[in-house]
Amino acid sequence: MTLPQLVTISPRATSFTAVCRACARAMHEPGWTGATFAGRLDLDLESGVFLCRHGHEVHVERERAAAERRATEAA
Numbered sequence: 001m002t003l004p005q006l007v008t009i010s011p012r013a014t015s016f017t018a019v020c021r022a023c024a025r026a027m028h029e030p031g032w033t034g035a036t037f038a039g040r041l042d043l044d045l046e047s048g049v050f051l052c053r054h055g056h057e058v059h060v061e062r063e064r065a066a067a068e069r070r071a072t073e074a075a
Contacts, residue, residue: 005058008066015040016060020052
């Protein structure tokens with residue numbers, strides 16, 4: 001089972017570039033190139049789910065949302 005990919009961005013960021021871990025692992029296979037992808041998360045959104053260029057899901061959330069989620073999980 002593959003763990004969900006999670007990227008955390010700063011509270012005021014609206015765009016980001018990230019590495020897809022699944023693509024980075026697969027880059028050793030013929031035909032796979034480019035493990036990075038770019039996205040945009042509007043300021044009114046705390047999180048989103050993005051697809052890299054090869055279709056892998058990457059969850060993106062703002063730092064404050066990540067901190068709140070960790071606090072809830074620890075409780």
